[in-house]
Amino acid sequence: MKRIGVLTSGGDSPGMNAAIRAVVRKAIHSDIEVYGIYYGFAGLIEGNIEKLEIGSVGDIIHRGGTMLYTARTEEFKTEEGRQKGIDQLNKFGIEGLVVIGGDGSFHGARKLTESGYPCIGVPGTIDNDIPGTDFTIGFDTALNTVIDAIDKIRDTATSHERTYVIEVMGRDAGDLALWSGLADGAETIVIPEAPYNMDEIAARLKKGHERGKKHSIIVVAEGCESGVSFGKKIEEATQFETRVSVLGYIQRGGRPTASDRVLASRLGARAVDLLLAGKQGRMVGIQQNRLVDHDIAEALQLEHTIDMDMYKLSKELSI
Numbered sequence: 001m002k003r004i005g006v007l008t009s010g011g012d013s014p015g016m017n018a019a020i021r022a023v024v025r026k027a028i029h030s031d032i033e034v035y036g037i038y039y040g041f042a043g044l045i046e047g048n049i050e051k052l053e054i055g056s057v058g059d060i061i062h063r064g065g066t067m068l069y070t071a072r073t074e075e076f077k078t079e080e081g082r083q084k085g086i087d088q089l090n091k092f093g094i095e096g097l098v099v100i101g102g103d104g105s106f107h108g109a110r111k112l113t114e115s116g117y118p119c120i121g122v123p124g125t126i127d128n129d130i131p132g133t134d135f136t137i138g139f140d141t142a143l144n145t146v147i148d149a150i151d152k153i154r155d156t157a158t159s160h161e162r163t164y165v166i167e168v169m170g171r172d173a174g175d176l177a178l179w180s181g182l183a184d185g186a187e188t189i190v191i192p193e194a195p196y197n198m199d200e201i202a203a204r205l206k207k208g209h210e211r212g213k214k215h216s217i218i219v220v221a222e223g224c225e226s227g228v229s230f231g232k233k234i235e236e237a238t239q240f241e242t243r244v245s246v247l248g249y250i251q252r253g254g255r256p257t258a259s260d261r262v263l264a265s266r267l268g269a270r271a272v273d274l275l276l277a278g279k280q281g282r283m284v285g286i287q288q289n290r291l292v293d294h295d296i297a298e299a300l301q302l303e304h305t306i307d308m309d310m311y312k313l314s315k316e317l318s319i
């Protein structure tokens with residue numbers, strides 16, 4: 001293999017730049033050329049492709065977003081669309097592709113591989129919802145952004161003695177809600193993976209109020225219910241003045257944390273190693289702090305699971 005490509009696809013996440021940098025530098029270090037494909041699979045279909053040099057990825061390791069930009073395109077879900085992409089890759093003499101993105105992007109990478117074009121997936125999404133890896137690139141940064149926001153809301157919640165419902169991202173996964181809720185001592189964490197009982201939540205909030213708590217923080221995962229509708233239910237059940245805060249897209253931006261930069265660097269470099277070793281249709285990940293790789297198709301069939309012990313712990317600690 002003498003020339004590989006790299007693209008970012010789907011939702012962006014902090015640390016994607018560090019992953020691109022790792023792919024480019026590791027490839028050049030291994031004496032192979034790297035081409036950047038701009039705007040994900042949409043750019044691939046159009047041939048929006050450019051050679052990247054060592055300097056192309058300078059000064060990006062600390063930046064959020066993705067220097068290759070990202071996009072979503074329905075056309076890539078069709079065989080004709082994917083064939084256009086393969087034609088472009090062949091035209092540029094690119095022999096293997098690193099796809100950085102979420103599970104949708106992994107489906108695209110899987111299908112390209114099934115059509116005979118070697119791809120490796122690198123998990124980049126703030127949702128932490130990809131099976132086969134304990135963490136995805138961007139999750140830690142988003143988590144810290146959420147914690148920072150909750151800390152600030154906590155100050156005003158205390159001053160006004162109010163209940164705050166905070167809606168966090170995560171798509172269908174509750175990881176961001178669970179980890180931020182535990183890290184911020186939320187009274188209640190509402191995640192799609194666990195049913196909730198409004199009577200029990202209301203009783204818990206009232207008990208806290210009776211023993212003199214100045215405020216209550218409730219973290220709700222977007223995949224479970226909207227913060228607004230949950231806030232209404234809380235107010236009805238407790239009669240406490242309740243405010244809702246939807247954190248939204250601030251969770252997707254910002255400088256990647258050290259943890260995300262290190263993870264992205266390790267995973268990006270490993271993806272290049274796999275391509276050079278003749279592997280294809282694999283995804284890289286980290287499990288128990290060791291780099292791993294799995295068959296993408298098999299990984300996509302697994303269900304993402306959440307750490308229910310952590311959920312239990314969050315309840316035990318928020319008495």
Ligand code: ATP
Nearest residue numbers: 010011072073076077101102103104105107108125
């Ligand atoms: P995030 O989880 O952050 O939203 P994602 O990678 O899951 O990221 P998607 O929008 O689901 O984001 O997928 C990105 C792109 O991957 C799609 O726009 C499409 O081009 C391609 N893609 C998604 N699913 C498939 C599929 N089943 N077959 C081929 N390509 C796909």
